[in-house]
Amino acid sequence: MTMLPASVLASEASLPAMASPAPSFQAASIIPLRVKAAEEEIAALRSSLVCALNQLLDLKDLNTGVHSTRLAEWALHVAGELGLNQSELADIEVAALLHDIGKVGIPDAILNKPSRLTAEEYELMKKHPEYGWVVLRQIPGFERASLLILHHHESFDGKGYPGGLRGEEIPVGSRIVSVIDAFDAMVSSRPYREGLPFDEAARRLTQGSGTQFDPDVIKCFLPLARAEMSAVFAAVGATVSGAI
Numbered sequence: 001m002t003m004l005p006a007s008v009l010a011s012e013a014s015l016p017a018m019a020s021p022a023p024s025f026q027a028a029s030i031i032p033l034r035v036k037a038a039e040e041e042i043a044a045l046r047s048s049l050v051c052a053l054n055q056l057l058d059l060k061d062l063n064t065g066v067h068s069t070r071l072a073e074w075a076l077h078v079a080g081e082l083g084l085n086q087s088e089l090a091d092i093e094v095a096a097l098l099h100d101i102g103k104v105g106i107p108d109a110i111l112n113k114p115s116r117l118t119a120e121e122y123e124l125m126k127k128h129p130e131y132g133w134v135v136l137r138q139i140p141g142f143e144r145a146s147l148l149i150l151h152h153h154e155s156f157d158g159k160g161y162p163g164g165l166r167g168e169e170i171p172v173g174s175r176i177v178s179v180i181d182a183f184d185a186m187v188s189s190r191p192y193r194e195g196l197p198f199d200e201a202a203r204r205l206t207q208g209s210g211t212q213f214d215p216d217v218i219k220c221f222l223p224l225a226r227a228e229m230s231a232v233f234a235a236v237g238a239t240v241s242g243a244i
């Protein structure tokens, strides 16, 4: 006859029923690892996809190489200063890198035209944000970034396209890309024209603050661009004081 107290006997009696703690403990520790591995796989896939699409832009001569990476860095910096969260930053990075992906659908004769576009050609060119949205929204995980791309040519005063959205109706990521894209276009040299010096580009951005551009974005971006202007201008093949 056992001398053990009844409470111990009861706990021993319950042991068979608890014989499965080991598997459930294992499952509990394996599930987070599997989730983490799946998340890493998705992040790697997402990154490869962005690289592949960037190469497509290169083939169409729509990229400025190293400069597009710098654009994404600027966009992330401005977004961070505006207090946006990690998920928004990830969408903004994709939008900054691929905002003009829709230009793949624009005829080369229009894209590379050295002279002014006709009204009809300009209307066609204005389709590129919608084309980019249509492509990117098909990819799981890129839905929000596709919306930023759709609205990257909206104007703060409502006079942009395609939606004619105004002020904070425009997604903040689109407002950021709009400023950075405009600055890039101003300072970059093209076969048919030289890029603007930094001070002139900064003056034009300031002039457009509150009309074309979000004033808060301009306020964050200009000091950053000024601080980095030597590297920035080296990347676009120009000097700080004027294009080469």
Ligand SMILES: [Fe+2]
Pocket: 099, 100, 128, 152, 153
């Ligand atoms: Fe664009």
